[in-house]
Amino acid sequence: MGFSSFFSSFSITSFFAVFFLAIALYSFGLVIYRLYFHPLARFPGPKLAAATKWYEFYFDVLKGAGGQFMFETDRMHEQYGPIVRVNPDELHIKDPEFYDTLYRAGSAVRDKYPPSCLFAGTPLGVFGTVKHEPHRARKAPLAAYFSKRVYRTAEPIFQSQIEDFSDRLRNRQISGKVTDVRVDFLSTATEIVSRYAFGHPIGLHDSPHEAVDWLLTVKAIAAVSPFFKQFPYVAEWLLPCPEWLVKVLYPVFAPSIRLHGKMQREAVEACKKVASDEKVTIWDGTPETRPQTVFEAILQTNLPLAEKTPGRLDHDAFTAIFGGSDPAARTMTNCTFWLLTNPSVLQRLQQELDTATPDPSKRLRVQQVEELPYLNAVVKESLRLQAISTSRLEVVCPSEVLRYKDWVIHPGTAVGMSLRHTLHDPSIYPDPHAFKPERWLDAAGKIDVAKDKYYIPFHRGHRMCLGYAFATTMMLMTLATVFRRFDLELVDTIYERDVKIVRDCFIGETEPDTKGVKIRVLKERK
Numbered sequence: 085m086g087f088s089s090f091f092s093s094f095s096i097t098s099f100f101a102v103f104f105l106a107i108a109l110y111s112f113g114l115v116i117y118r119l120y121f122h123p124l125a126r127f128p129g130p131k132l133a134a135a136t137k138w139y140e141f142y143f144d145v146l147k148g149a150g151g152q153f154m155f156e157t158d159r160m161h162e163q164y165g166p167i168v169r170v171n172p173d174e175l176h177i178k179d180p181e182f183y184d185t186l187y188r189a190g191s192a193v194r195d196k197y198p199p200s201c202l203f204a205g206t207p208l209g210v211f212g213t214v215k216h217e218p219h220r221a222r223k224a225p226l227a228a229y230f231s232k233r234v235y236r237t238a239e240p241i242f243q244s245q246i247e248d249f250s251d252r253l254r255n256r257q258i259s260g261k262v263t264d265v266r267v268d269f270l271s272t273a274t275e276i277v278s279r280y281a282f283g284h285p286i287g288l289h290d291s292p293h294e295a296v297d298w299l300l301t302v303k304a305i306a307a308v309s310p311f312f313k314q315f316p317y318v319a320e321w322l323l324p325c326p327e328w329l330v331k332v333l334y335p336v337f338a339p340s341i342r343l344h345g346k347m348q349r350e351a352v353e354a355c356k357k358v359a360s361d362e363k364v365t366i367w368d369g370t371p372e373t374r375p376q377t378v379f380e381a382i383l384q385t386n387l388p389l390a391e392k393t394p395g396r397l398d399h400d401a402f403t404a405i406f407g408g409s410d411p412a413a414r415t416m417t418n419c420t421f422w423l424l425t426n427p428s429v430l431q432r433l434q435q436e437l438d439t440a441t442p443d444p445s446k447r448l449r450v451q452q453v454e455e456l457p458y459l460n461a462v463v464k465e466s467l468r469l470q471a472i473s474t475s476r477l478e479v480v481c482p483s484e485v486l487r488y489k490d491w492v493i494h495p496g497t498a499v500g501m502s503l504r505h506t507l508h509d510p511s512i513y514p515d516p517h518a519f520k521p522e523r524w525l526d527a528a529g530k531i532d533v534a535k536d537k538y539y540i541p542f543h544r545g546h547r548m549c550l551g552y553a554f555a556t557t558m559m560l561m562t563l564a565t566v567f568r569r570f571d572l573e574l575v576d577t578i579y580e581r582d583v584k585i586v587r588d589c590f591i592g593e594t595e596p597d598t599k600g601v602k603i604r605v606l607k608e609r610k
């Protein structure tokens with residue numbers, strides 16, 4: 085039989101039969117490999133999770149409103165112990181004592197596990213960089229730009245935006261209007277980050293409509309995260325598409341495209357401005373010569389030109405505006421809920437604020453709020469209790485062998501840990517789901533720094549949040565001003581619906597039908 089007659093005798097049905105048989109054989113072989121011959125085969129965990137990633141897909145994308153795999157990993161730990169193989173390629177460890185080993189800083193080399201950072205569609209930015217060395221090079225100028233020494237020079241930005249927020253609360257007291265306080269905290273945090281990092285307002289304070297729209301954008305970006313974690317490269321493919329096409333293909337992703345477009349335009353302008361300067365000075369990291377924008381902070385480095393394209397700058401700007409505003413806004417929103425549902429804590433906080441600032445109309449200084457122990461304890465406790473980053477924060481040690489108890493973890497294995505397992509561990513924080521700021525104080529009523537060993541809401545190691553000090557200052561100043569100046573009341577807010585984290589969207593999210601944390605301003609305090 086000739087070659088062509090062999091193929092002509094092959095019907096289309098037989099072709100598909102062979103094709104599907106090949107796929108079935110390949111899948112069968114892959115499952116056998118993963119269960120019996122894979123380097124992780126001897127680790128405990130459900131066989132189905134070890135056999136296929138569709139197990140995780142089911143929990144994170146199909147079950148309920150999505151983002152449910154975090155609860156399944158909790159169940160796995162209950163059944164199998166502190167180390168579990170949660171999917172074919174990944175281990176998860178629940179043991180606060182191992183945190184500093186896995187996320188060791190200094191000379192330790194840690195890559196990121198690609199799905200845990202590429203889902204955001206920002207592979208050229210600090211957050212999305214997989215490999216250790218380029219990550220360090222990219223992080224250095226941003227870490228300097230967001231360091232306390234440098235942003236202290238921008239104290240008036242913090243003060244003026246908080247003053248705007250305060251004026252809005254004053255107007256609400258007159259009108260009696262009930263509002264979702266997350267919108268206010270989000271627009272305040274976004275305005276502060278935008279004015280500091282981009283050198284201009286973003287316009288949310290002047291337009292209530294835009295502020296609500298921004299909250300919807302933030303929620304939409306979070307909602308698509310579980311899907312993109314399963315298919316991390318799809319975000320990257322979709323980003324260059326025009327917004328109208330994405331609206332047709334995957335409408336929930338359209339707000340991300342719009343935000344990237346905005347950041348790209350900002351980046352192009354910054355590149356033009358820096359290019360038009362006759363002599364570009366390299367920033368020496370001192371506060372006195374602080375670059376006006378985060379773009380300039382990157383452009384005025386010795387990084388190669390390929391690191392200074394608008395496309396690359398957009399990826400860091402996207403993280404700064406999104407990551408810099410929403411987690412802080414959520415923390416302040418939830419803190420408001422906990423304060424208003426714990427009157428004795430609120431009373432102690434207001435006593436401290438009244439003593440420190442007898443005249444409530446005076447603007448607070450950064451140094452002043454940093455020195456108030458109970459206020460600092462309230463913010464720490466809010467960050468601990470909400471443990472907002474629900475991601476498994478997976479890293480890969482490319483060349484180091486890790487040892488956990490009797491287990492040897494070979495180089496190249498993805499290993500993750502979850503912040504909440506430490507922040508809610510009852511042996512470290514007794515009664516871990518109660519709001520108790522006192523737990524951060526020593527016998528003299530000062531912040532007890534010895535208790536920072538397990539304080540990890542901003543993560544640890546090479547990948548620790550670079551905006552942790554900036555965010556803490558922003559929260560201290562905003563909350564101190566609000567609770568010094570106003571008496572607030574909660575309205576129609578239910579913990580289970582409006583505060584409790586029930587979905588892992590990288591950041592923990594509430595029920596999709598949340599009505600927000602709603603408040604009424606009762607009176608101005610004297």
Ligand code: HEM
Nearest residue numbers: 210211404407408411412473541542543547549550551555
């Ligand atoms: C309450 C507020 C905040 C919380 C709880 C928070 C938490 C975190 C956590 C847990 C990470 C680690 C993520 C990972 O490794 O996958 C992270 C990373 C990051 N955060 Fe924040 N963050 C906050 C505010 C901010 C602010 C204000 C900025 C900047 C304006 C910022 C910028 C970043 C960046 C750029 C990264 C990536 C760092 C890296 O990969 O090396 N964050 N943040």
